[in-house]
Structures are given as structure tokens and as C-alpha cells.
Amino acid sequence: MASRLGLLIASVAMLAAGGCTDSAGPAVETIEEAVPGYLERLDAPGMAVAVIRNGELVWAEGFGRTGVEADSAPVTHRTVFEFASLSKPVFAAIAAGQAQAGVYDLDGDLGPASDFPRIADAEAFAGVTPRMILSHGTTLPNWADEAGGPLEFSGTPGSRFRYSGEAYGLLQSMLERRTRASLEALFAPLAAEAGMTDSHYAAGSADPVMAVNRDGSVRPRRDAAEGHAAASLTASVFDYGRFVAWLLDSEQDDLRETLFTPTRPVAWGAFGREGEMPDGAGIDWGLGWGLYRENGRRIAFHWGDNGAFKSFVAIDIDRRDAIVYAANGWDGLCVAVPLAEPVVGDVGTIMDWLNYSRIDSGSPVCPDRE
Numbered sequence: 001m002a003s004r005l006g007l008l009i010a011s012v013a014m015l016a017a018g019g020c021t022d023s024a025g026p027a028v029e030t031i032e033e034a035v036p037g038y039l040e041r042l043d044a045p046g047m048a049v050a051v052i053r054n055g056e057l058v059w060a061e062g063f064g065r066t067g068v069e070a071d072s073a074p075v076t077h078r079t080v081f082e083f084a085s086l087s088k089p090v091f092a093a094i095a096a097g098q099a100q101a102g103v104y105d106l107d108g109d110l111g112p113a114s115d116f117p118r119i120a121d122a123e124a125f126a127g128v129t130p131r132m133i134l135s136h137g138t139t140l141p142n143w144a145d146e147a148g149g150p151l152e153f154s155g156t157p158g159s160r161f162r163y164s165g166e167a168y169g170l171l172q173s174m175l176e177r178r179t180r181a182s183l184e185a186l187f188a189p190l191a192a193e194a195g196m197t198d199s200h201y202a203a204g205s206a207d208p209v210m211a212v213n214r215d216g217s218v219r220p221r222r223d224a225a226e227g228h229a230a231a232s233l234t235a236s237v238f239d240y241g242r243f244v245a246w247l248l249d250s251e252q253d254d255l256r257e258t259l260f261t262p263t264r265p266v267a268w269g270a271f272g273r274e275g276e277m278p279d280g281a282g283i284d285w286g287l288g289w290g291l292y293r294e295n296g297r298r299i300a301f302h303w304g305d306n307g308a309f310k311s312f313v314a315i316d317i318d319r320r321d322a323i324v325y326a327a328n329g330w331d332g333l334c335v336a337v338p339l340a341e342p343v344v345g346d347v348g349t350i351m352d353w354l355n356y357s358r359i360d361s362g363s364p365v366c367p368d369r370e
Contacts, residue, residue, distance in 0.1 A: 027051060027342035028059045034338060035063045041359065042366060043212045044310075044329020046075035050241030051343055052315075052322040055248035057241040066328065067210035068218055077238045080198055080205035081326035082221050083311045084304030087201065087233035088168060089259075090243060092134050092288020094186050095171060096258050099130070103178055106131040106287075110174045119170075120150045127157045130174075133167040134287040135263040140164040161266045161285060165230035172229035183227035194246035199235035201227025211308030211328035219308055221328075231306065240324045244313065248320045259287045260300055260317060266290075271355045281349050292350050301350055303333060312336045316344040331366040334359045 031049055039047060046064030050057060062075035099106045107129050113122035128138050139155040139162045151166055172183055179186060184202045191199055198205065204223040212218055224232035247256060262284035268277040277283070281294040292299040298318055304311035310332030315322040323343040326332075333356045340347045351358060359366050 025053070030342045031339060032061065038335045038338075038359065039064045042327070042329050042331050042335065043214075043216070044327040044332045045072065045210070045212065046079070047325060047327040047332065048075050048077055048079055048081070048237040049323065049325040049339065050077065050237040052241055052244050052248065052320070052324075055245060055320040057238075057245045060236075060238045060241055062237075066208065068212065072210070073207075075328075078198055078236045079209060080207060080221065080234050080236050081209060081311065081328060082211075082304070082306045082309035083233045083235050083240065083326060084231055084306035084309055085165070086235075086240065086302055086304040086311045086313055087229060087231050088165075089288040089302050089313070090187070090190070090199075090233060091168060091172070091183075091229040092259055093243075093247065093255060094190055095130065095134060095175065096255055096287060097190065098175055098179070098186070100255075100258075104130060104174070106134075110170060111177075115177065116170055116173065118144070118148070118151045120152050124153045124157055128167075128170075129158075130171050131263065131287065132158055133164075133171045135285045136161050136163050136167070137264050137285075138162070138164055138167040140167045142166065161264050161270055163270070165228075168230035169228060172227075183229060187227075190243075195242045196235065196239040198239040199233060199243075201229075201232050201234075204234035209328055212330060213308045214330040221309065222306075235326075237324050237326055240311075240313065240326075241322075244315060244322045244324060248315070248322070259289055260291060260298075261286055262291050263287065266353075268353060271353065273353055273355045277353075278349055283350070283353060290350070292347070294349065297345060299344060299347065299350070301347065303336070303354060303356075305333065312340070314340050314344045314347050314350070319344075331357075334366040 028051055045068050046066055048062040050060035060077035062077050062079050064075050065072040066075055113119050113125045119125045132138055138157050139153045140151050142163050142165050187201055202224045209221040210218050264285045266283040284291045289300045300315040300317055302313050308330050311326040313324045321343055323340050336351050337348045337358050
């Protein structure tokens with residue numbers, strides 16, 4: 001723990017001064033040169049990027065501005081964005097830690113259905129486990145048709161992958177009930193150990209950040225009054241980079257094994273993509289993370305999409321290299337492929353599976369921009 005703390009202090013001092021370590025290398029130079037050009041072509045006034053090499057946070061930098069006005073503050077590596085569904089990998093680490101501590105069993109039930117009044121089918125709910133939730137196997141919807149409305153299973157729990165933010169909320173509710181602590185309080189020990197001083201699930205930064213919606217309108221960053229495990233994390237790329245570096249440290253070998261073990265295969269059409277998975281490639285789900293495999297490569301990944309705020313993380317599991325970025329514009333995910341390539345290699349199949357467009361070097365804008 002002392003050595004990890006020393007590395008953390010060193011990285012904080014280095015990045016606070018706006019520098020990078022010698023190990024940052026050509027990948028960082030490529031990203032630094034590319035991002036300003038991307039921002040000119042995106043409906044995103046700003047972006048921040050962090051790079052992890054061999055498990056160490058080596059570089060983080062901001063580009064552009066925190067709003068659309070000319071006098072908006074510049075984005076820095078400490079600018080706080082909505083990280084949307086990148087909330088899920090952090091929550092999965094929290095939840096797995098609580099299981100290791102004996103608070104609950106990953107393969108047990110969540111308790112009586114009466115504790116979860118939104119559940120429409122108590123018999124089906126009895127078969128739901130925390131592991132099933134963290135690997136998106138409940139068959140519950142991502143979000144209910146009506147906020148706070150009933151939650152309907154679309155199949156037998158455990159039978160298939162169906163991405164569900166609502167299910168994460170059920171596990172959050174169970175943990176809060178058993179520990180008598182809020183999500184923010186449950187997050188606090190991990191945040192302290194990883195050095196995530198900018199991050200919150202609820203009641204975050206006071207510094208404003210504006211983001212551009214698809215229709216060109218602008219909205220501010222939302223800081224949730226009550227946190228949600230699936231979507232409400234606000235953070236800087238510096239903080240999320242520290243989380244990834246913490247997860248890749250040898251002290252977290254057991255946790256990483258729990259999170260990165262494939263639990264559930266995923267179909268190519270899970271997000272509406274037509275066609276078939278490319279030969280030699282496959283996607284599974286671990287706990288909180290997507291797991292991509294191709295020709296011996298193993299990439300853990302997740303994306304965040306709260307409309308106007310976008311984010312992405314990809315980790316080369318074996319090399320312990322990773323990239324994290326966040327943008328304040330609706331088309332921010334269409335640059336994931338060229339941003340990630342210098343650090344973790346090609347993630348094009350991942351973004352195709354997610355059904356996001358890719359920016360093309362010959363196009364002045366993101367291909368599906370209206």
C-alpha cells in the first residue's frame with residue numbers, strides 16, 4: 001500500500017504541474033496533435049483524455065472549453081464531466097468489494113420482492129442474483145418506459161444479455177439497505193484509496209460545464225441529488241485514470257480477476273447492429289465491464305452516454321495500458337476508435353457492436369450528424 005501511495009503522490013504532483021512521465025511516449029503525442037482537429041469537427045466544445053501505461057497514470061490533459069461561449073473556461077485534466085455509464089465499472093468494484101467483505105453473496109438472491117415494489121414478477125425476481133445484475137443478465141430494461149414505473153422481465157433471468165441500468169439500481173438499493181449507507185458513502189473508501197478527489201455519485205463539483213445536445217441546444221452538467229449506480233458519476237479524466245491505475249495495481253489482482261472473468265456471452269445484435277461478429281472476435285460481459293477478445297488481445301471497455309455528455313474507457317488487460325476520455329458534446333463517441341488506437345489498439349469492432357458511428361478522416365463531421 002505504501003508503494004502504491006508513493007506512485008499516486010508522484011502522479012498527482014506531475015500532472016498537477018501539467019507534465020507527463022517519460023513513459024507517455026508517442027501515443028500521447030499522437031493524441032495531443034489529433035484532438036484539436038476533432039473538436040473542430042464535433043458538436044463538442046471540449047474534451048479531456050488520460051493515458052495509463054503499464055498500470056501507471058502517465059498523462060492527462062484537457063482540450064477546448066467547458067461551454068460554447070468564447071469566454072468559457074478551458075477544459076483541464078481536472079474538469080468534471082458527467083461520466084454516465086462509466087459509473088457502472090466503479091460501482092461493480094464497490095459491489096465486489098462488499099461481497100468480499102461478506103455483506104452479501106454474488107450468487108445469492110437480493111432478498112424478498114416486497115423490498116422492491118417496482119418489480120412486476122416476484123417469481124422471476126427470485127432467480128435474480130447480484131452477479132446476474134452486474135453482467136446484465138436479468139432481462140430487465142435499460143430504463144423503464146416511465147421513470148419510477150414497473151420493471152418487467154423480457155425473459156427468464158439469466159437466459160441472455162440485456163443491458164440494464166434499472167437492474168444496477170436494484171443492487172444499489174439492496175446494498176444501501178444492508179449497509180445502511182448511501183451510494184456516496186459506499187463509494188468513499190474506494191475513492192480515498194484510489195485518490196479520486198474530483199468524483200461523486202451525488203452532489204458533485206460546483207464548477208459549471210455545459211454540453212451540446214444533438215439538436216444544438218446546450219445543457220449544464222447534472223449533479224444528482226441522490227446517486228444512481230448506473231449513471232450519475234461525475235468525475236475528471238484524471239480521477240477516472242487514477243481509478244483504472246488503482247484497479248490495475250497488483251494489490252487488486254483478486255478484484256480484477258472477479259471483474260474481468262467472462263460471465264455472459266453477448267450477441268452481435270445486442271444494440272441493434274446488423275450482420276455478424278467478425279471472425280476471430282468475441283464480446284462477453286464480466287462484472288461491470290465489457291470484455292472484447294480478438295487474436296489473443298483482451299480489452300476491457302465501457303462507454304458513457306448521457307446524451308450531451310459522452311465518455312469511454314478501454315484497457316488492454318495483459319499490457320495494463322488504458323485510455324479514458326470524456327467530451328461535452330453528443331457526438332463525442334465517434335472519435336473513440338482513433339483516440340484509443342495509439343494506446344490499446346483497434347477498438348473499431350467494439351464501437352461497431354455498440355452501433356456508434358466512427359468519424360472518418362475524409363469527413364468534416366461525424367457521419368450521422370444531422
